Amino acid sequence: MAESEVDYTLNNPDTLTKYKTAAQISQKVLEAVTGWCLEGSKILELCQKGDQLLEEEISKVYKGKKIVKGIGHPTTVSPSSFVTPYTPLVSDTEEAETTLKAGEVIKIQLGAQIDGFGTIVSDTIIVARKDSPKDVVEGREADLVHATYYANELLLRLMVPPGLLASGTDEEKVKAAAQKPPTQSKISSLIEKVAKTYGCNVVENTTSWLFERNEIEGNKKIILSPGGGAKGEGSPDVGEVWGVEVGLSLGSGKVKTLPQRATLHRRTTTTYILKRPSSRQTLSEIVKKFGTFPFSLRQLDDEKAAKVGVVECVRGGVVRQYEPAGDSDNEPVSRLLTTVAITKNGLTRLAAPPAPDLTKFKTDKKIEDQEILEILEQPLSKAKKSSNKKKKSAKPASGEAE
Structure with a gap:
C-alpha cells in the first residue's frame, strides 16, 4: 500500500x-x-x-x-x-x-x-x-x-x-x-x-x-x-x-x-536555506529526532552547540521557539x-x-x-452496563464526577 x-x-x-x-x-x-x-x-x-x-x-x-x-x-x-x-x-x-x-x-x-x-x-x-x-x-x-x-x-x-x-x-x-x-x-x-x-x-x-x-x-x-x-x-x-x-x-x-531563556522549540513546515553549517547540523538533528514535535534544547547531543545553532533556525522560521510566559x-x-x-x-x-x-x-x-x-x-x-452504578452526582461537595 x-x-x-x-x-x-x-x-x-x-x-x-x-x-x-x-x-x-x-x-x-x-x-x-x-x-x-x-x-x-x-x-x-x-x-x-x-x-x-x-x-x-x-x-x-x-x-x-x-x-x-x-x-x-x-x-x-x-x-x-x-x-x-x-x-x-x-x-x-x-x-x-x-x-x-x-x-x-x-x-x-x-x-x-x-x-x-x-x-x-x-x-x-x-x-x-x-x-x-x-x-x-x-x-x-x-x-x-x-x-x-x-x-x-x-x-x-x-x-x-x-x-x-x-x-x-x-x-x-x-x-x-x-x-x-x-x-x-x-x-x-x-x-x-x-x-x-x-x-x-x-x-x-x-x-x-x-x-x-x-x-x-x-x-x-x-x-x-x-x-x-x-x-x-x-x-x-x-x-x-x-x-x-x-x-x-x-x-x-x-x-x-x-x-528566562526559551528552551522549548518545535520544527515548523517553513523551508528556508540556512547559511551556517552549525544551524544546518542542528536542524538536521531536530528533524531526525523529533520531527515536528516539541523538544528541549537539552535533548540535543551537544546542548551548547544547539543553543548557537538554533538561533538562525528560529530567525529563518524553520523552528519556532516557545517564549516562557507567566501570570502577570x-x-x-x-x-x-x-x-x-x-x-x-x-x-x-x-x-x-x-x-x-x-x-x-x-x-x-x-x-x-x-x-x-x-x-x-x-x-x-455511552455507559458500559456495570460502570454506571457509582456515578451519583457532580455536586462539587461530593467531589464525584466521571
Missing part, C-alpha cells in the same frame, strides 16, 4: 491502538514524575529523569517495526506562576539549580508519540512538605484545585458533539443531533463562571487543539478567554483527537513574558491537558491527569449554577 493510501484517521483501528499505546506510556511516566516531585527536588533533574523514562518505555513497544516513535513532548515542570511548560538547560547554571518549594503549585507536562500520533498530558500538583506529605491543603491553592478540576470536567463535556449520546426515540435522537454545538464564547463564559465561583480567573488564550498525525496544532482550536485578537475556530467532531487544555490563575489570568501578577497558575478521542460512543480520555482526591483540598466554595451542574451530570460516553 502506498504511503498516501494509508488511512490515518480513527476509522483505522491501528490508529487508535497507536494512540492508546502512546497514551499508556504518557500516563505511566506522568505518574512516576509526580511521585518524584518533592520539596527540594531540582526541576532539571526531574525533566531529565522523565525523558529517560519516556525513552525507555517507548523502546519497549512496536519493536522491530519500521515505525517512527519517540517523545511527543519533553518532560517539563513549571513553577507556580509559570503559564508555559518550563524545562531548564544544564548549561544555564543558575536555572539548572531551580528547586521545588513546599506548597508550590507546579505543572508537569510530557508525552509520547508513535507513528506521529502524539498523546500529551499535563497535571497540576501541589508540592508536599518533606515532613508531612499527606497534609490536607487549605486556602487559595485548594480553591484552585477544585476550580481546575470542575472547569476541566465541564470543558470535556462541552466537547461531546450534540446528540452523540442521546437516548430515547429515533425522533428524539434526531432532534438532539440537530442541535448546534456550543459556540466558543458560550464555552468560554461557562468555564469562566466555574473559575469565578472559586475566586479564580481563566488564563487568557488557553487553547485546545485538534491533533493530527505529526501535528499537535491542527486546523481547529478552542480558545478560552481569548485576548489580543485571538480567535478559535471549529467544533469537535466524531473521528477526531484533541488536546484539551484548561489553565486557571489565582491572579488576573493575564500573561506576561518571562526573562506572579500568582499561582494551574494547567491540565488531556488527549481525548471522539468516537461514535462518545469521548475517551486517552492520556489524562488523574482526578484529585478533593477531600484533601478544603474549600468552602461550591458550584450552584444549575446549567453547569446539569452539564457536569452528563456522561462523556
